[in-house]
Amino acid sequence: MTPRCAVYVDAGYLLAAAATRATGTSLRGGISADHERLVAALIAHAEERSGLPLLRVHWYDAAENGVPDATQRKIGLLSRVKLRLGRIGFDGEQKGVDLRIGLDLVAHARNAAIDSAYLVSGDDDLTEAVEEAQAHGLQVIILAVPGRTGAPHGVSHHLHAAADDLELLAADDLDSAITRRHAPTPAVGATAQAPVPSPALLANRPRPTPTRTEPAPPTGLVYSSTTALAFPADLTETIDSVARHVLTSWSSGRSKEELAELETARPSIPREVDRALLRDLSDASGLQDLSDPIRYQLRARFWAEVDQFNQP
Known part of the structure; x- marks a missing residue:
């Protein structure tokens, strides 16, 4: 052979x-x-x-x-x-x-x-x-x-x-x-979609403190806590960076309707997005097993970035 x-x-x-x-x-x-x-x-x-x-x-x-x-x-x-x-x-x-x-x-x-x-x-x-x-x-x-x-x-x-x-x-x-992938250019005469902020713009915006929300039943998505927790400064910065980059990447090219669906499903996070959040934080931090408090903080940070993203 x-x-x-x-x-x-x-x-x-x-x-x-x-x-x-x-x-x-x-x-x-x-x-x-x-x-x-x-x-x-x-x-x-x-x-x-x-x-x-x-x-x-x-x-x-x-x-x-x-x-x-x-x-x-x-x-x-x-x-x-x-x-x-x-x-x-x-x-x-x-x-x-x-x-x-x-x-x-x-x-x-x-x-x-x-x-x-x-x-x-x-x-x-x-x-x-x-x-x-x-x-x-x-x-x-x-x-x-x-x-x-x-x-x-x-x-x-x-x-x-x-x-x-x-x-x-x-x-x-x-x-x-x-x-x-980048946001599509609107056709001539079409209603322009809300622009997707760049990573630099997201990084320079003020960051709101996550607040607690009442749990909602998950609907095929990942339930996320929005309770702020205290972590060492270096890990907190890493969590912030990961949440910011994942949101920017996911939102690129999304329509207003898709962005609205994300908000409607809160506090559940799409599986694809949640996997990226966890994988990226593990890679960036060197932590193979992310504890529940770290996961909660990561998801809370993601929603804080969404809130900032939605501000006019």
């Missing part, structure tokens, strides 16, 4: 890390991705560095009831790409994605389908699968997204230690495939 390589892409990691590089926050909705160009860059890297022809790219993501959306269907139709989907649970979290990656990696190693695997992920939960695949003779290399400083973004120490090597996707290839 001809020796081959393969690429295993955790789309959640790849796109969140790319969004962080482009916008400063991991909110996937803040970017547009040229998936064909992105896949081509992954294939070129794997074949050049391994010296082996590619078997295929395995693309893992989550979808409602495991049914692909329009974008995922297009990805699945790309040449040499196999789409593998987990589910989005009732709580908004992805289910089964890491399991599918691990099972495929080990199965391909056991069947000697490939000789070298490039894993585009940073998830600690994949460490044991990597070690099991290596026990069957497979070489496993982490292919990470470079952060703005050039360091690998969001790769678990345990996963890095278990892998045979860690390589970085070329920054130029990544940047050419990822575009930051």
